[in-house]
Amino acid sequence: xxxxxxxxxxxxxxxLVLAGCGSSVTDKTANxxxxxAAATEFPNADLLVSADSVQQSLQxxxxxxxxxxxxxxxxxxHVPGAINLQHSAFWTKGSGLKDTDTLAxxxxxxxxxxxxxxxxYDNTTASWGAAxxxxxxxxxxxxxxxxxLDGGWDKWAADGRPTQSAAVxxxxxxxxxxxQGSLKATSxxxxxxxxxxxxAVIDTRTDEEFSGWQLYGETRGGHIPRAVNLPYAWYYxxxxxxxxxxQLKAMLESRGITPDKEVTAYCTAGIRSGYAYFLLRLMGxxxxxxxxxxxxxxxxxxxxPMDKATNYADAVYPAWVKALIDYHKPGSTSAAPPQxxxxxxxxxxxxxxxxxxxxxxxxxxxxxxxxxxxxPGAIHSNSDVYENGYPRWFLLPDAExxxxxxxxxxxxxxxxxxxxxxxxxxxxxxxxxKYAGVTDVRFMNGGIQGWQAAGYPTETTINNPxxxxxxxxxxxxxxxxxxxxxxxxxxxxxxxxxxxxxxxAGMISGYGYVVNKGRIPGAVWAYxxxxxxxxxxxxxATLRSYEEVKSLWSSRGIDFGQETIFYCGSGYRSALAYxxxxxxGYTNIRNYSDGWEGWSTNYVEDATYLASPSVPGSTDxxxxxxxxxxxxxxxx
Numbered sequence: 001x002x003x004x005x006x007x008x009x010x011x012x013x014x015x016l017v018l019a020g021c022g023s024s025v026t027d028k029t030a031n032x033x034x035x036x037a038a039a040t041e042f043p044n045a046d047l048l049v050s051a052d053s054v055q056q057s058l059q060x061x062x063x064x065x066x067x068x069x070x071x072x073x074x075x076x077x078h079v080p081g082a083i084n085l086q087h088s089a090f091w092t093k094g095s096g097l098k099d100t101d102t103l104a105x106x107x108x109x110x111x112x113x114x115x116x117x118x119x120x121y122d123n124t125t126a127s128w129g130a131a132x133x134x135x136x137x138x139x140x141x142x143x144x145x146x147x148x149l150d151g152g153w154d155k156w157a158a159d160g161r162p163t164q165s166a167a168v169x170x171x172x173x174x175x176x177x178x179x180q181g182s183l184k185a186t187s188x189x190x191x192x193x194x195x196x197x198x199x200a201v202i203d204t205r206t207d208e209e210f211s212g213w214q215l216y217g218e219t220r221g222g223h224i225p226r227a228v229n230l231p232y233a234w235y236y237x238x239x240x241x242x243x244x245x246x247q248l249k250a251m252l253e254s255r256g257i258t259p260d261k262e263v264t265a266y267c268t269a270g271i272r273s274g275y276a277y278f279l280l281r282l283m284g285x286x287x288x289x290x291x292x293x294x295x296x297x298x299x300x301x302x303x304x305p306m307d308k309a310t311n312y313a314d315a316v317y318p319a320w321v322k323a324l325i326d327y328h329k330p331g332s333t334s335a336a337p338p339q340x341x342x343x344x345x346x347x348x349x350x351x352x353x354x355x356x357x358x359x360x361x362x363x364x365x366x367x368x369x370x371x372x373x374x375x376p377g378a379i380h381s382n383s384d385v386y387e388n389g390y391p392r393w394f395l396l397p398d399a400e401x402x403x404x405x406x407x408x409x410x411x412x413x414x415x416x417x418x419x420x421x422x423x424x425x426x427x428x429x430x431x432x433x434k435y436a437g438v439t440d441v442r443f444m445n446g447g448i449q450g451w452q453a454a455g456y457p458t459e460t461t462i463n464n465p466x467x468x469x470x471x472x473x474x475x476x477x478x479x480x481x482x483x484x485x486x487x488x489x490x491x492x493x494x495x496x497x498x499x500x501x502x503x504x505a506g507m508i509s510g511y512g513y514v515v516n517k518g519r520i521p522g523a524v525w526a527y528x529x530x531x532x533x534x535x536x537x538x539x540x541a542t543l544r545s546y547e548e549v550k551s552l553w554s555s556r557g558i559d560f561g562q563e564t565i566f567y568c569g570s571g572y573r574s575a576l577a578y579x580x581x582x583x584x585g586y587t588n589i590r591n592y593s594d595g596w597e598g599w600s601t602n603y604v605e606d607a608t609y610l611a612s613p614s615v616p617g618s619t620d621x622x623x624x625x626x627x628x629x630x631x632x633x634x635x636x
C-alpha cells in the first residue's frame with residue numbers, strides 16, 4: 001500500500017511539474033509582441049503597425065516603444081511603457097547625424113539594442129516627421145525590426161486607448177551598429193546623380209519653402225533642381241493615419257517617383273524627409289535614402305544650384321498673413337513678415353473674394369463662405385463690383401474700374417492680400433489689382449482651407465471697406481484686349497487656352513449663359529485651369545508646384561519664346577495661368593480678360609429677345625450675335 005501511495009504521489013508530482021512547464025511555455029509565448037500590419041496592401045506592410053496590435057502587445061517583453069514627441073508632450077501622457085527620445089539629440093544642424101560611436105553610446109544609454117523589436121510614434125502632422133527620422137536612423141545603423149504606429153499619438157489618444165504619465169527608463173545596454181551606408185544621402189552623392197534619369201529627389205517641404213521662401217535660416221531659398229515637391233502634410237488622412245497604398249502610389253508615380261529609380265528625400269533638416277523614407281520603404285522601393293543634412297547643408301554650398309520661382313513673394317501663405325495682421329496690431333512689437341518692407345503705419349487690406357452680395361448669399365444664390373468664417377478683418381469682395389454684369393461679366397473700362405477700387409478702400413500703395421475658397425476667383429482679383437496699378441498685391445495660397453488647417457482663428461463679423469479715391473495708373477501690357485488679340489493671334493503671339501477640352505474642341509460653350517462655341521484659331525490647349533479640374537491646384541486647395549505646371553506647359557509646346565496670351569471664357573481661369581507664369585518670372589505675358597466670350601460674341605441688349613430652349617446658353621434680353629472673327633473647332 002505504501003508503495004502504491006508513493007507511486008501515486010510521484011505521478012501527481014510529475015503531472016504538476018509538466019503542467020508547470022506547460023504554463024511557463026504558454027506565458028513566454030504570450031509575452032512576445034504580435035504586431036499586425038495596419039494595411040496589408042503595402043509591399044512592406046509590416047512596417048506600419050496597427051494600434052490594436054500594439055495595445056495587445058504592451059506587456060510583451062521583447063517590445064520597445066519609442067515616443068518621439070517633445071519631452072513636455074511625453075510627460076503629459078504617453079503609450080504605456082514607451083520611452084522618450086527626441087531626434088534632435090542625434091544630429092547637428094547642417095551636417096546631419098553625429099558620428100557612429102556617439103550614436104551607439106546614446107542609444108545604448110537609452111537601453112536600445114540593434115536586435116530589439118521597436119515601434120515608434122509621434123504626433124503625426126505636428127511632429128514634422130520625428131518618428132520617420134528615428135525610424136530611418138535606426139535602419140541606417142542596422143536595426144532590422146523597426147515599425148511605426150499608424151495614426152501616432154493623435155489617433156491613439158482620440159481612440160481612448162490606455163496611457164500613462166510616469167516616465168519610463170530602461171537599463172543601459174550595448175548598441176552595436178551595422179551601418180547601412182546606402183540609406184544616407186549626401187550632397188556630393190546627389191550632385192553626382194542629379195540629372196540621371198534613374199534618380200529622383202523628393203522635397204517634403206511646404207509649397208512656400210519649395211518656391212523660395214526662407215523660413216528656417218537657410219542661406220538660400222528654393223529647392224534642389226529637378227526635385228519633386230510632395231509636402232509632408234499630404235502623407236496623412238484626416239484621422240492622422242497614414243494614407244493608403246493606392247493614394248500613395250498615385251502620388252508618387254504620377255510625378256515620376258517610380259520603384260525602378262533610386263530615390264532620396266530631403267527637407268530642411270532631414271526630419272520630414274525621414275518619414276518620406278519610411279513611406280518609400282513601406283511601398284517596397286529597393287533603393288531609397290534620406291538626405292539628413294538636407295537644405296541647411298545644400299543651401300550653404302554655393303557651388304550647388306538651387307531653383308526658385310522668381311516672384312515667389314507674391315504668393316504668400318497663411319503664417320505670413322497671420323504675421324502681417326499681428327505686425328499691424330496697435331502696440332505690436334512682433335516682427336514684420338518676410339519680404340515686407342513697410343512700417344507699422346502702412347495700410348493693408350485683406351479681401352475674401354467670390355461672386356455675390358450678402359443679399360445673394362441670403363437668398364442662397366451665392367457662395368457664403370465669408371459669412372461662415374473668414375480671416376479676422378477680411379472684407380468680402382463681390383466680383384460684380386469690377387465687372388459689367390450678366391451675361392457678359394467683362395472687366396469694367398479703366399475709369400469705372402478705378403471707381404470700383406476706390407469703393408473697395410484701395411489706394412495704389414495699399415498692400416492687398418486676396419484669398420478665396422476658389423483659386424480662380426482669388427487669381428482674378430489679384431490680376432485685376434496688378435493691372436490697375438496696385439504696387440503690392442499678394443495671393444494667399446491655400447485660401448481659407450489653409451488658414452484653418454494652420455489652426456488660425458476665423459470670425460463671422462462683416463467688415464466694410466472705407467471708400468477712398470483710387471488714383472493708380474493701369475498697366476496696359478498686362479491686358480490683351482479683343483482688338484489686340486485680333487492683331488497678333490496668328491502672327492507674333494502664342495494663344496494659350498485653359499478651358500476644358502470640350503470647350504476648346506467646340507463641343508460645348510462651357511457656360512449656361514454663353515451660346516457660341518469653339519476656340520481662337522492656332523490656340524494651344526493647356527488643360528483646364530478650373531479648380532474642379534484638379535490640374536492647376538492640389539487636393540489641399542494650394543497651387544500645384546510651379547515646376548509641375550512649367551513641365552505641363554512645356555509638354556504642350558509653350559516655351560514663352562514669344563508673347564504668350566492666356567484666355568478662357570471670361571478671364572478667371574486665365575488669371576490663374578497668368579499668376580503661375582508671373583511667379584515663374586515671365587514678363588511677355590498677358591491675360592485676355594474678355595476671353596472666348598469677347599472673341600466670339602457681339603452682345604446686343606434687346607428687351608424683346610427671349611431665350612430659346614433650342615439655343616443652349618441664350619439669355620433673356622440679350623442677343624448673342626456671332627462676332628465674325630475666325631473660329632476653330634476639333635480635336636486637342
